[in-house]
Amino acid sequence: MSNGNENFVREITPQSQDYSQWYLDVIKKAELVDYAPVKGCMVIRPYGYAIWENMKLGLDRRIKETGHENAYFPLFIPESLLQKEADHVEGFAPEVAWVTKGGQEELSEKLAIRPTSEAMIGEMYSKWIQSWRDLPVLINQWANVVRWEKSTRPFLRTSEFLWQEGHTAHRTEEGAEEETLKMLDVYRDFVENDMAIPVLKGLKTEKEKFAGALRTYCIEALMSDGRALQAGTSHNLGQHFAEVFDITFLDQDDERKYVWQTSWGVSTRLLGALIMVHGDDRGLQIPPKVAPNQIVMVPIMPKNKQELVKEESQKLYDELKKDFRVKLDDREEQTPGWKFNEWEMRGVPIRLEIGPKDIEKEQVVLVRRDNGEKIFVKRDKLHDKLEEVLADIQDSMYNRAKEYLEDNTRVAKDMDELSSIIEEHKGMVKAHWCGSGNCEEHVKDETKATIRLIPFNPNTGEDCISCGKGDSKEVVFARAY
Amino acid sequence: MSNGNENFVREITPQSQDYSQWYLDVIKKAELVDYAPVKGCMVIRPYGYAIWENMKLGLDRRIKETGHENAYFPLFIPESLLQKEADHVEGFAPEVAWVTKGGQEELSEKLAIRPTSEAMIGEMYSKWIQSWRDLPVLINQWANVVRWEKSTRPFLRTSEFLWQEGHTAHRTEEGAEEETLKMLDVYRDFVENDMAIPVLKGLKTEKEKFAGALRTYCIEALMSDGRALQAGTSHNLGQHFAEVFDITFLDQDDERKYVWQTSWGVSTRLLGALIMVHGDDRGLQIPPKVAPNQIVMVPIMPKNKQELVKEESQKLYDELKKDFRVKLDDREEQTPGWKFNEWEMRGVPIRLEIGPKDIEKEQVVLVRRDNGEKIFVKRDKLHDKLEEVLADIQDSMYNRAKEYLEDNTRVAKDMDELSSIIEEHKGMVKAHWCGSGNCEEHVKDETKATIRLIPFNPNTGEDCISCGKGDSKEVVFARAY
Ligand SMILES: [Zn+2]
């Protein structure tokens, strides 16, 4: 579905000129997403969906390895159910899409399209959980959810998106806290190792926590324009939902008790992070572990050697596809140069060129997307070399992003310094905060930076940058997506 | 999440007493599904969802091997879009759920929750397809869909269900027909080989075809109560949607032409077929290829040998789990006998018992769910034996179902014979039909049997059983789910 236009790739706006337009250009040209004829909804095209599928595989494996099972709960949540938990409904009601008609009949009760499934799942858990022997319940769901957004942006903020949501119930408070932190670390491990995106881990403030939660933990990543992006959240729900949905169990001591719950999720939003952390002016860069094509083969076919090159390329392709996600681009209507640009733009980690001379010399030319390095590799060494280079690209991409995060994490002693750092560099800024919502709000009004997280063992002792209160905690501020 | 009730398994109504209640009992006791607090919607519980996940793996592999890519299209379809194809809207409008409110605002245009995605995808294809080089477009989607049903039944007919829907566009009429038949055969291959369910393949009548299609092909399976179930459909859409959504391409001859399209789908309905084809009075029977647990290990633990047996079982489990989907049930609060019943009810193909004597003799006891056969297997032969028995169970389950289908496929010479066969045996009944909608309707009124399909090379020559018209085609009638 390429448009056959030679200028195709050149239509990407440079990051330095207009980062936001660059993002939209990359998404459009790389055919990740298209706009749907419904306000705020996106079509995830095959190339974008293939990245999501690889991400799902890596995360689903980790979710199962930590003892969770998948299930599926209904899309619809009756209004009365959604309204049971007061904070929850207040947080979500403004962005709920409502079904009011089924077939020809008006419904007697409106149905919410799930914005998240705590209410539905709470209702079911109250039926399923009776005894301490039934605990823990460790369930995850892969699903679509809807939050009616006023201003949208592909992957980052759309009215419908795809995600996974884990929902667990535990016997003890400690059990729930342990689960919350365990899943936060599963997210960190997945995002850092599969997506090559370094993250900070920590606690959200009261203001930023999930509606209805006791505590929300998060991982935060830094995009290449200096803005932060929340990449995953893990909530300790305490007993809020258990009390409201009456989820109780008979404990070993014969007492009936409320369960302790958690929920945690990541979404297609992560695809936005992948684009903005790794992309450059030539387009996408996809880490090998989640790339739909890890390798693209471009045969160089002068007319008199066309058959030979086609045949040899096909042979090599058949060999490589056993162990790698490889694509052979032997279209005759496009030039090699056009294909080089096209696949660089689509972020394929490795390009293999194979022409008549390479065949003669029993070699191929390997070109890395991340640093442009060109390596001549003997055919009999190719398999090992590909494994080595793919691993090295994965590491290099992570390290470069990690270095960027470190270089763009600064410390501010006072409000003026915070303002000027944010204005000049954006990035993550560490500064002390007393814990009050007023100070949090004040900093936001002054700088448009929010508290992204409170680190696990924050530095303490300095004064709050807003009110000057002593012995405050060092937290991380940033402007965020 | 068992309820610890010793009488648990005995609560299944025998098939002979009330087949319909048996079905509901199995679904409930095996924890496949629970009723949601929304009319006609189901919760697919982890055990049911795990079967669906295995089914998805097997089918998704086949869909990709035949050159298709996955993508994701929006849940919402604007009313105006759905209304573009007249037959299509007429077919689906009565069962559409409508979103009329987003957040606090009334929408200016109602949004349908997708009952199927031809309209949305047609709209996108008209943007994506320009040239013959863009064809074929071969896209599949795994998604939830909603059809507002008046009377529902878990898996078989629910207001929301999960499915895959393939949507392809081709340059020629032949290309579309070839795709339609190819995917029909992919379904047959998947359902027969992975789910061990034999099917008939053929063409739907005009009355039974998909709303908006040129032709609908289907696979039909026979449940153990003698009723047929449509297990998958593949539609040749012709150019109907292309004309309405203006999906054209510039052909090699420089003429602008409409594409030829197909769509095809199977759904969680197949889980209903799995239950009704293989289940018996003891509960579920799941074919090894899609079973969440292919093997369950039940250690026999007399008090004085408990440690030894636990340790040996764990060792064996760690070994087996590398190659099989195996579950170790070493709960101490349940007796071995209770566990035997429980796992038989849940349809696990193989049970391994391991007690102190077995450890002494370096053996385990292998019990087959399908025929109750008990085999003593030496530990060093176990791995091979398990592979052999799992393959044999898969085959035996298919063969038994195939035999049932053959035994319950009868021929009727006239209307009386058709009526009495349907009344007495149900099953599939072959009879001649002239092709008229009136005769089709007449047979249905008389017998409640519908034409399930017209075989690919039907016998011809006899008179229509309804009107007596000569040289009619032999088609397959049945009462159906
Ligand atoms: Zn303060």
Ligand SMILES: [Zn+2]
């Ligand atoms: Zn007739």
